[in-house]
Amino acid sequence: MEDEIHVISMLxxxxxxxxxxxxxxxxxxxxxxxxxxxxxxxxxxxxxxxLVSRANADFTEKIKKQxxxxxxxxxxxxxxxxxSIQKEMMLLGIYMNSENREEIMQAIAMFGCKIVxxxxxxxxxxxxxxxxxxxxxxxxxxxxxxEELARTGMIALQQxxxxxxxxx
Amino acid sequence: MEKTGADILLETLAxxxxxxxxxxxxxxxxxxxxxxSDSPIDHYLVRHEQAAAHAADGYARATGKVGVCLSTSGxxxxxMVTGIATAYMDSTPLVALTAQVTTDLLGSDAFQETxxxxxxxxxxxxxxxxxxxxxxxxTLEEALEIARSGRPGPxxxxxxxxxxxxxxxxxxxxxxxxxxxxxxxxKEITAKVREISRHLNEAERPIIMIGGGIKLADAxxxxxxxIEQGQLPFVTTMMGIGSVHSPNxxxxxxxxxxxxxxxxxxxxxxxxxxxVGTRFSDRSTSxxxxxxxxxxxxxxxxxxxxxxKNIKSDIALVADISEAVNELIPLVKKKxxxxxxxxxxxxxxxxxxxxxxxxxxQVAKFIRKVQEIxxxxxxxxxxxxxxxxxTLHSWRSNTPRGLLTxxxxxxxxxxxxxxxxxKIGSPDREVVAFSGDGGFFMNIQELxxxxxYNLPVKIIVFNNGHLGMIRQYQDLFYxxxxxxxxxxxxxxxxxxxxxxxxxxxxxxxxxxxxGIEKMRRAQGPYLLEVTVDPNNYVFPIIPPGGSNMEMIxxxxx
Ligand SMILES: Cc1ncc(C[n+]2csc(CCOP(=O)(O)OP(=O)(O)O)c2C)c(N)n1
Numbered sequence: 001m002e003d004e005i006h007v008i009s010m011l012x013x014x015x016x017x018x019x020x021x022x023x024x025x026x027x028x029x030x031x032x033x034x035x036x037x038x039x040x041x042x043x044x045x046x047x048x049x050x051l052v053s054r055a056n057a058d059f060t061e062k063i064k065k066q067x068x069x070x071x072x073x074x075x076x077x078x079x080x081x082x083x084s085i086q087k088e089m090m091l092l093g094i095y096m097n098s099e100n101r102e103e104i105m106q107a108i109a110m111f112g113c114k115i116v117x118x119x120x121x122x123x124x125x126x127x128x129x130x131x132x133x134x135x136x137x138x139x140x141x142x143x144x145x146x147e148e149l150a151r152t153g154m155i156a157l158q159q160x161x162x163x164x165x166x167x168x
Numbered sequence: 169m170e171k172t173g174a175d176i177l178l179e180t181l182a183x184x185x186x187x188x189x190x191x192x193x194x195x196x197x198x199x200x201x202x203x204x205s206d207s208p209i210d211h212y213l214v215r216h217e218q219a220a221a222h223a224a225d226g227y228a229r230a231t232g233k234v235g236v237c238l239s240t241s242g243x244x245x246x247x248m249v250t251g252i253a254t255a256y257m258d259s260t261p262l263v264a265l266t267a268q269v270t271t272d273l274l275g276s277d278a279f280q281e282t283x284x285x286x287x288x289x290x291x292x293x294x295x296x297x298x299x300x301x302x303x304x305x306x307t308l309e310e311a312l313e314i315a316r317s318g319r320p321g322p323x324x325x326x327x328x329x330x331x332x333x334x335x336x337x338x339x340x341x342x343x344x345x346x347x348x349x350x351x352x353x354x355k356e357i358t359a360k361v362r363e364i365s366r367h368l369n370e371a372e373r374p375i376i377m378i379g380g381g382i383k384l385a386d387a388x389x390x391x392x393x394x395i396e397q398g399q400l401p402f403v404t405t406m407m408g409i410g411s412v413h414s415p416n417x418x419x420x421x422x423x424x425x426x427x428x429x430x431x432x433x434x435x436x437x438x439x440x441x442x443x444v445g446t447r448f449s450d451r452s453t454s455x456x457x458x459x460x461x462x463x464x465x466x467x468x469x470x471x472x473x474x475x476x477k478n479i480k481s482d483i484a485l486v487a488d489i490s491e492a493v494n495e496l497i498p499l500v501k502k503k504x505x506x507x508x509x510x511x512x513x514x515x516x517x518x519x520x521x522x523x524x525x526x527x528x529x530q531v532a533k534f535i536r537k538v539q540e541i542x543x544x545x546x547x548x549x550x551x552x553x554x555x556x557x558x559t560l561h562s563w564r565s566n567t568p569r570g571l572l573t574x575x576x577x578x579x580x581x582x583x584x585x586x587x588x589x590x591k592i593g594s595p596d597r598e599v600v601a602f603s604g605d606g607g608f609f610m611n612i613q614e615l616x617x618x619x620x621y622n623l624p625v626k627i628i629v630f631n632n633g634h635l636g637m638i639r640q641y642q643d644l645f646y647x648x649x650x651x652x653x654x655x656x657x658x659x660x661x662x663x664x665x666x667x668x669x670x671x672x673x674x675x676x677x678x679x680x681x682x683g684i685e686k687m688r689r690a691q692g693p694y695l696l697e698v699t700v701d702p703n704n705y706v707f708p709i710i711p712p713g714g715s716n717m718e719m720i721x722x723x724x725x
Pocket of ligand 1: 555
């Protein structure tokens with residue numbers, strides 16, 4: 001079966017060790033976590049972990065069950081692209097010079113990114129977007145010489161609280 | 169009133185019903201041990217921390233209560249690892265307490281500091297590092313609750329020494345309910361149970377498959393009722409042995425690599441299998457592609473990870489087994505099933521006698537004699553190897569918790585310490601530990617514990633001078649090239665036992681009755697060394713990688 005991107009969203013108890021337990025499930029089964037994002041909820045006893053991994057569907061099913069078995073995991077759901085909003089933020093550092101300046105400014109306008117810092121000729125560009133947008137932007141900037149890059153990894157929310165209706 | 173962590177610890181355990189702790193001290197656990205004589209909890213000093221974990225495990229398996237073991241930090245904690253893993257693989261409710269260096273030294277490579285939480289993460293259901301005395305009581309309550317709830321398992325609690333010596337106001341707070349894992353809701357249960365009953369009623373060749381989960385869920389009685397109601401033949405997994413007693417011959421034995429041919433054949437022919445409390449481990453299914461090829465499979469388990477883990481089940485119900493089965497019983501029609509049952513009987517008579525031709529019969533007779541003399545409700549604790557398979561096939565366990573074995577982990581050296589725990593947990597039942605000479609040597613130091621406490625555990629060592637099962641595999645599957653399987657005959661096991669202060673006798677398989685009777689009469693512990701021919705193997709057996717239908721009965725040409 002083909003490996004594909006899977007987005008797993010979890011509510012966990014906000015306690016020490018929970019992240020290493022979650023990561024342990026992937027490590028033990030030999031799977032890589034592509035991105036990971038953790039933050040507290042309005043109830044500070046609970047955190048949401050949003051995690052992206054590349055695996056086949058069977059394997060993802062297995063991982064979800066193993067995660068669900070962890071005592072500190074309250075809820076595990078898989079989010080599909082069709083039924084969820086998926087966003088990530090990235091910061092992209094790039095040197096501007098007379099040669100690329102024009103091109104960078106055009107790209108920023110075209111993609112709707114923001115320049116959030118310019119020190120001397122080093123500028124940091126911010127973008128919030130879904131996975132596809134992020135990759136497109138990265139591919140576009142690549143030849144202009146990306147100096148440094150930071151990505152938050154994906155966060156996502158299901159659009160309809162009662163589940164992915166046509167999957168039920 | 170202010171109390172020390174040690175007092176809070178012991179009081180909380182006692183309040184939660186803990187009566188015994190199996191342990192081994194170190195300077196870091198002394199503050200706990202210092203208070204133990206003032207608490208209602210008995211502490212049993214074993215001779216190795218691995219045995220503390222196995223003893224707590226045996227106690228839990230025999231009683232259904234949570235077993236508790238305690239070690240010091242560092243080497244004490246790491247010595248428990250095999251015992252914890254053994255409990256994890258068989259879902260035993262266990263709480264392992266490990267002392268730890270003071271919180272300010274954590275992470276400094278202090279003397280006897282080890283990251284036991286990290287080491288045991290994959291072999292515990294959960295674990296806690298208690299870093300403030302105020303959290304001790306609630307953490308322990310939660311640890312015990314996690315250990316025994318849902319699919320049970322070991323929980324480790326790491327206790328820095330300063331947390332144990334510090335004082336705090338005993339909270340006396342009511343415990344907060346632990347968030348339960350999601351199981352199916354009522355509507356789902358009812359719908360799935362209906363579906364299962366429909367299949368059971370329509371099936372021509374149904375089989376119930378019983379795993380260790382039904383003992384853990386206290387579902388032995390409802391499952392027995394289901395079997396009688398539906399006239400349903402059943403097989404068990406290794407861990408399910410003894411869960412259901414059928415007066416009507418519905419029990420076909422246990423399946424898998426070392427299982428009974430009848431059970432394996434019946435599963436192969438079945439058109440519907442209802443599996444309860446089993447994960448379909450590879451030991452049970454053998455080659456998975458050829459397992460139960462004709463059957464629709466329904467599965468009931470409290471643990472969602474056990475469902476569809478190894479076998480794709482057609483109907484899956486995550487629920488408490490008792491609850492689901494009780495709902496199922498009235499929906500199952502009382503059927504004669506004469507065709508299917510007759511077919512099974514024909515198989516049975518074809519198979520019977522095959523065992524007896526290969527030396528297995530002699531051992532089986534011996535084990536049955538032991539049971540007959542020790543009493544039908546005696547508890548057998550099997551070790552690992554040939555002796556385990558002999559015991560599992562021969563011991564008629566008519567009572568739940570009558571046969572204990574390390575099924576998932578296959579830990580040699582399990583039987584003696586687990587038998588100590590079982591005996592302490594159920595003093596009214598005779599407890600017999602079986603092992604081979606290899607496994608016996610692995611925790612031989614526990615003879616000292618048995619002797620010191622005068623625990624009336626009966627120990628049977630099958631001495632074949634070899635790692636018998638290894639020898640069998642080398643004989644059958646490695647062209648009889650024997651390597652690293654001979655233990656030799658230099659050790660006088662009977663004399664060793666006597667040296668530990670345990671009366672012992674050496675007997676042969678065909679002249680054992682007097683010895684067994686003497687063992688029965690002994691007030692305290694007793695060891696029976698039984699000489700066995702190293703060519704006495706277990707058959708049938710499934711060659712590595714084979715399917716459950718490829719059982720062989722002797723050397724392959
Ligand atoms: C701790 C441990 N080490 C190794 C093994 C692998 N093993 C399985 S059976 C066996 C031989 C057991 O020999 P013995 O205890 O003499 O029993 P027998 O098979 O002769 O009855 C071995 C080494 C194991 N199961 N556990």
